[in-house]
Amino acid sequence: MSAPFGKVLIANRGEIAVRVIRACRELGSRTVAVFSDADRESLHVLLADEAVPIGAPPATESYLVIDKLIAAARATGAEAVHPGYGFLAENAKFAQACLDAGLTFIGPPPAAIRAMGDKMAARRVAIKMGVPVVPGTEQPLSDDAEAARVAERVGYPVMLKAALGGGGKGMRLVRAPGDLAGALRAARAEAGAAFGDAAVYIERYVEEPRHIEIQVLADAHGGVVYLGERECSIQRRHQKLVEESPSPFVTPEMRRRMGEAACRVAAAVGYVNAGTVEFLVDRERNFYFLEMNTRLQVEHPVTELVTGRDLVKDQLRIAAGEKLGFGQDDVTLHGWAIECRVNAEDPFASFIPSPGTVVGLRAPGGPWVRDDTGVYAGCTISRFYDTLMAKLIVWGPDREAAIARMARALGEYKVAGVQTTIPILQRIVAHPDFAAGRLSTGFMERLLATDRPEGAGRHRPIALIAAALTAYERAGRPAPAAPSPATTPGAWRQALRPGWRSR
Amino acid sequence: MKFEAQTGGETIPVEIAGADGRFTLTIAGERLAVDARETGEGIWSILLDGASYVADVTEQDGSYLVDIGGERYTIRVEEESRYIIRTRGAQGGERGQVLKAPMPGKVTLVAVTVGQAVAPGDGLVVLEAMKMENEFKAQVAGTVKEIRVAVGQPVNPGDVLVVIE
Numbered sequence: 001m002s003a004p005f006g007k008v009l010i011a012n013r014g015e016i017a018v019r020v021i022r023a024c025r026e027l028g029s030r031t032v033a034v035f036s037d038a039d040r041e042s043l044h045v046l047l048a049d050e051a052v053p054i055g056a057p058p059a060t061e062s063y064l065v066i067d068k069l070i071a072a073a074r075a076t077g078a079e080a081v082h083p084g085y086g087f088l089a090e091n092a093k094f095a096q097a098c099l100d101a102g103l104t105f106i107g108p109p110p111a112a113i114r115a116m117g118d119k120m121a122a123r124r125v126a127i128k129m130g131v132p133v134v135p136g137t138e139q140p141l142s143d144d145a146e147a148a149r150v151a152e153r154v155g156y157p158v159m160l161k162a163a164l165g166g167g168g169k170g171m172r173l174v175r176a177p178g179d180l181a182g183a184l185r186a187a188r189a190e191a192g193a194a195f196g197d198a199a200v201y202i203e204r205y206v207e208e209p210r211h212i213e214i215q216v217l218a219d220a221h222g223g224v225v226y227l228g229e230r231e232c233s234i235q236r237r238h239q240k241l242v243e244e245s246p247s248p249f250v251t252p253e254m255r256r257r258m259g260e261a262a263c264r265v266a267a268a269v270g271y272v273n274a275g276t277v278e279f280l281v282d283r284e285r286n287f288y289f290l291e292m293n294t295r296l297q298v299e300h301p302v303t304e305l306v307t308g309r310d311l312v313k314d315q316l317r318i319a320a321g322e323k324l325g326f327g328q329d330d331v332t333l334h335g336w337a338i339e340c341r342v343n344a345e346d347p348f349a350s351f352i353p354s355p356g357t358v359v360g361l362r363a364p365g366g367p368w369v370r371d372d373t374g375v376y377a378g379c380t381i382s383r384f385y386d387t388l389m390a391k392l393i394v395w396g397p398d399r400e401a402a403i404a405r406m407a408r409a410l411g412e413y414k415v416a417g418v419q420t421t422i423p424i425l426q427r428i429v430a431h432p433d434f435a436a437g438r439l440s441t442g443f444m445e446r447l448l449a450t451d452r453p454e455g456a457g458r459h460r461p462i463a464l465i466a467a468a469l470t471a472y473e474r475a476g477r478p479a480p481a482a483p484s485p486a487t488t489p490g491a492w493r494q495a496l497r498p499g500w501r502s503r
Numbered sequence: 504m505k506f507e508a509q510t511g512g513e514t515i516p517v518e519i520a521g522a523d524g525r526f527t528l529t530i531a532g533e534r535l536a537v538d539a540r541e542t543g544e545g546i547w548s549i550l551l552d553g554a555s556y557v558a559d560v561t562e563q564d565g566s567y568l569v570d571i572g573g574e575r576y577t578i579r580v581e582e583e584s585r586y587i588i589r590t591r592g593a594q595g596g597e598r599g600q601v602l603k604a605p606m607p608g609k610v611t612l613v614a615v616t617v618g619q620a621v622a623p624g625d626g627l628v629v630l631e632a633m634k635m636e637n638e639f640k641a642q643v644a645g646t647v648k649e650i651r652v653a654v655g656q657p658v659n660p661g662d663v664l665v666v667i668e
Contacts, residue, residue, distance in 0.1 A: 349605065353606050361543070387633050411572070416559045419568065460574075466558035470560045473541065
């Protein structure tokens with residue numbers, strides 16, 4: 001297969017830039033990384049063929065500056081631009097600017113981004129195509145008084161959402177009228193900072209919903225297929241933590257109906273390239289169109305592992321004008337895949353971000369384990385960007401095997417220097433509700449409510465040894481002195497003894 | 504070398520001797536032979552009674568955060584002499600809360616004013632870091648004595664934000 005492009009610029013950073021570089025390299029395309037002053041030593045810069053500095057650490061001065069990215073593409077002679085996810089990935093102006101500069105944008109046409117990027121217009125498209133939606137506003141909220149009126153009309157609890165949003169930014173759940181004003185302020189501030197537009201709208205909140213999305217691929221010749229679903233119900237603060245494909249909740253018949261609805265929405269806006277149609281699913285298996293993400297999703301690897309397709313390569317081929325080369329009947333789901341997001345956050349302290357230097361790192365391996373990472377031992381996780389460090393993805397012939405493999409791989413994953421979500425991910429995959437497939441977006445709230453206090457577990461003696469030895473080594477390891485003679489086995493060890501050997 | 508380890512409200516005396524991976528620890532009077540290697544910065548391999556463990560150790564605010572098997576321990580380890588000096592000098596009845604920034608970020612909201620009465624759970628300050636808004640709440644009932652930051656101000660870990668009496 002010949003390379004779809006001679007040279008591709010990746011307008012992103014972190015693990016997704018690494019992911020795209022890997023696909024380009026396998027296809028024989030040369031790669032151009034861009035980097036802010038904070039990212040000179042980031043992995044994507046180290047792996048690319050060329051790298052162009054684009055400015056100061058804040059994204060608004062680097063990764064979000066269209067002119068700098070276009071200039072970098074021109075200066076390096078790149079023919080195409082891959083936007084990754086986040087940053088400018090769903091910015092129609094950026095897609096248009098690429099086209100105006102004679103570059104291929106590896107994503108949908110600007111008009112499709114615009115049609116789906118306005119979440120309220122997207123709802124209208126879905127309604128027109130006969131796809132059910134959650135009740136709410138069709139226009140952005142003009143002021144707090146209108147917000148209060150709309151919230152009363154659709155009924156509490158309500159969900160505030162950024163009109164140009166995605167990825168949980170600018171979203172707030174409001175359970176009572178008294179919380180509305182504060183939530184609006186926070187949602188607008190986040191939306192403004194993340195998307196450059198503070199517009200917010202309201203939807204009725206579906207209680208205990210599942211978040212299930214359909215991957216679609218469309219070529220420029222009218223071919224549209226769906227590649228099954230991903231269940232992304234394990235979320236915290238509307239940020240996904242664990243995703244899987246297929247969903248334990250979706251029946252073959254439901255998959256077909258959701259898939260066909262997703263393809264109708266994509267076709268209605270002239271969609272080309274990879275996209276994802278997100279649905280809320282209630283307890284009765286009714287599904288409601290939420291939005292369409294006009295880009296590659298963070299969680300795309302689980303679809304890759306069950307379909308055997310490389311979605312980034314498909315994106316590149318489609319952008320180069322190739323036909324899909326396969327039809328819906330050729331898509332079969334094989335086995336089960338699960339992804340866990342390893343974020344630099346402290347799950348024992350309300351998930352506060354934990355930027356810093358990754359002083360120690362050991363990633364898991366073994367059969368059917370994939371580590372899509374943007375970090376390495378010695379690298380620094382900057383406070384300027386989001387907290388995603390790596391995605392751990394496993395495959396198994398069935399869900400039970402995949403869960404066991406994920407538990408095994410998480411146990412092997414060692415990170416020192418920054419706090420990560422690994423401990424909470426271990427608790428999620430070990431939870432009986434997770435094993436039983438009883439998932440909903442309220443799962444994390446319930447899990448955290450039953451949280452064990454820290455420091456009460458069976459590994460306490462080993463933790464104490466590790467901490468004391470660290471202090472001892474740091475103190476410069478003075479000349480050994482004879483320790484005081486051992487006394488009778490103390491109550492300390494007796495009490496903890498049962499935990500010594502069981503792991 | 505003698506240490507005092509504090510964790511979960513307990514203070515446990517620890518004495519350590521040895522080097523190059525072979526250590527003798529006397530913990531609360533019981534002596535243990537431990538084979539321990541720091542296999543990566545902060546990643547300890549520990550062999551004890553034939554069992555193999557791996558613990559991740561990160562320093563934060565003068566304590567060690569130890570992650571092992573999905574569990575987390577916050578352990579403060581001090582040399583015995585330092586511990587004695589610190590605890591003898593401590594004044595009794597510490598109340599109130601000194602809210603410090605746990606991470607670098609930017610202040611996006613200060614929700615209280617000096618002199619204001621607060622109850623546990625009341626929002627004090629919102630810090631923006633890594634594209635997320637993080638709200639910090641009062642842990643005690645009291646009065647806001649000092650506010651040391653303003654909206655828009657960048658802060659570093661350990662910076663005092665608000666003092667409650």
